[in-house]
Amino acid sequence: MHTGLVYTLDFDRDGKTSGHLSIPFSIDRSPYYQVKVPICLIRNGDGPSLLLMAGNHGDEYEGELSLARLVRRLDSKRIKGRVTILPMANVPAVMAAKRCSPLDGGNLNRAFPGDPSGTPTGRLAHFLETELFPRHDVVFDIHSGGTSMEHLPTALVERNSDPDRHARGVELMRTLGMPYGFVADNGEASPTSMGAARRAGAIGVSGEFGGGGTATVDTMAITARALDSLMMALGVIDAPVLGPASKPPAPTRLLSLSRHSQGIYATRRGWFEPAVRLGDSVDAGQLAGWYHDLERLDVAEEALHFAEDGIVLSRRLHTMCEAGDCLMQVAEPVDG
Structure with a gap:
C-alpha cells in the first residue's frame, strides 16, 4: 500500500473513460494520502495509439489548458484507435504553480526512468516509462518556458540512434506546424520524457509553446493547431477538434541545440x-x-x-x- 502506483482503469476498453493514477505518499496532513493524477482514456477499435501529456512542469499552461479542453471535446466516436490524455502529469506542481513538485522537489522531466519505490515523482516516471508509454505509438509532451523563461515557439525531438525512427520523429515534429523545430542530443540515458518514450519503443515529440507562466491568444492558437495537426497526421481524427481548419503553415525550420557553449x-x-x-x-x-x-x-x-x-x-x-x-x-x- 505504500509503494508504486495504482489504478483501476482498463486501457483496452472502447469508449471514453476518466479516472486517476494514484500514488500513495504519507504526509503530515494525511497519513494515507494519494497523489491523484487525472487521466482520460478514449478508444475506438484498432488504429494508431497516441499519448498526449502536459503539466510535466506545473507552470507551463498552454498544454494543460489545451488538453483539458480536448478531454471535454473529444468523443470516442470521432476517433480511430486510442488517445490517452494526461493534462496535469505532475499534478502537485500544477496545483502549486511551480516547475517542480512541492511534495518531493521532483522535476518529472529529469526523473526518468524513475523508481517504483521512490518519492511520487520517481514512481510516476517509472510507471510512465515502463507501463504507459509502451502502450502507445507516439508520445506528445507539451512544454513551454514556464515562469522564468521566454521561449521561441519551437517543436522538439531527441536524437534517436535508429535512423528510421529518428526520421519518423522529425517528420511528425514538422507536422505540428511550428515555425522552428530543434533536435536535442541528450544521449541514450536521457532523463526526459522523450528519452523515456524512446526507450519504451514509442516515437517522442515535444515542443516549447510559450513561456512566462501564462497563456496568450497566440500561444493557445499554436498549441491547438499542433494538437489537431498531429492527430490528423496520425489518422486519429479526420478534422480539427480544437481549432478551425487553416492554411498549411510555412515549413518548419530545423535547428540544433547540442552544446553548452550555445548558452x-x-x-x-x-x-x-x-x-x-x-x-x-x-x-x-x-x-x-x-x-x-x-x-x-x-x-x-x-x-x-x-x-x-x-x-x-x-x-x-x-x-x-x-x-x-x-x-x-x-x-x-x-x-x-
Whole structure:
C-alpha cells in the first residue's frame, strides 16, 4: 500500500473513460494520502495509439489548458484507435504553480526512468516509462518556458540512434506546424520524457509553446493547431477538434541545440538586460546583453557576448539572476 502506483482503469476498453493514477505518499496532513493524477482514456477499435501529456512542469499552461479542453471535446466516436490524455502529469506542481513538485522537489522531466519505490515523482516516471508509454505509438509532451523563461515557439525531438525512427520523429515534429523545430542530443540515458518514450519503443515529440507562466491568444492558437495537426497526421481524427481548419503553415525550420557553449550563464548574482530579441539571428562575438550589479553602483555594467552563431531560442525573463542561471540560448540552423 505504500509503494508504486495504482489504478483501476482498463486501457483496452472502447469508449471514453476518466479516472486517476494514484500514488500513495504519507504526509503530515494525511497519513494515507494519494497523489491523484487525472487521466482520460478514449478508444475506438484498432488504429494508431497516441499519448498526449502536459503539466510535466506545473507552470507551463498552454498544454494543460489545451488538453483539458480536448478531454471535454473529444468523443470516442470521432476517433480511430486510442488517445490517452494526461493534462496535469505532475499534478502537485500544477496545483502549486511551480516547475517542480512541492511534495518531493521532483522535476518529472529529469526523473526518468524513475523508481517504483521512490518519492511520487520517481514512481510516476517509472510507471510512465515502463507501463504507459509502451502502450502507445507516439508520445506528445507539451512544454513551454514556464515562469522564468521566454521561449521561441519551437517543436522538439531527441536524437534517436535508429535512423528510421529518428526520421519518423522529425517528420511528425514538422507536422505540428511550428515555425522552428530543434533536435536535442541528450544521449541514450536521457532523463526526459522523450528519452523515456524512446526507450519504451514509442516515437517522442515535444515542443516549447510559450513561456512566462501564462497563456496568450497566440500561444493557445499554436498549441491547438499542433494538437489537431498531429492527430490528423496520425489518422486519429479526420478534422480539427480544437481549432478551425487553416492554411498549411510555412515549413518548419530545423535547428540544433547540442552544446553548452550555445548558452550564456550567470557566474554571480546580478541583473540581466538583453540586447537582442527571440528569433534574432546573431553571430559569435555579438553583444547579447549587459549584466548589472545594483549593489555596486560605481561598477559599470558588464557586456556579455555570444560564443556561437545561431538564432536566439530562449531568454531568462527574471531580470535578477544568481550564479548558474541560464540567461540566453542560441540554436544552430541545420537546414534552410
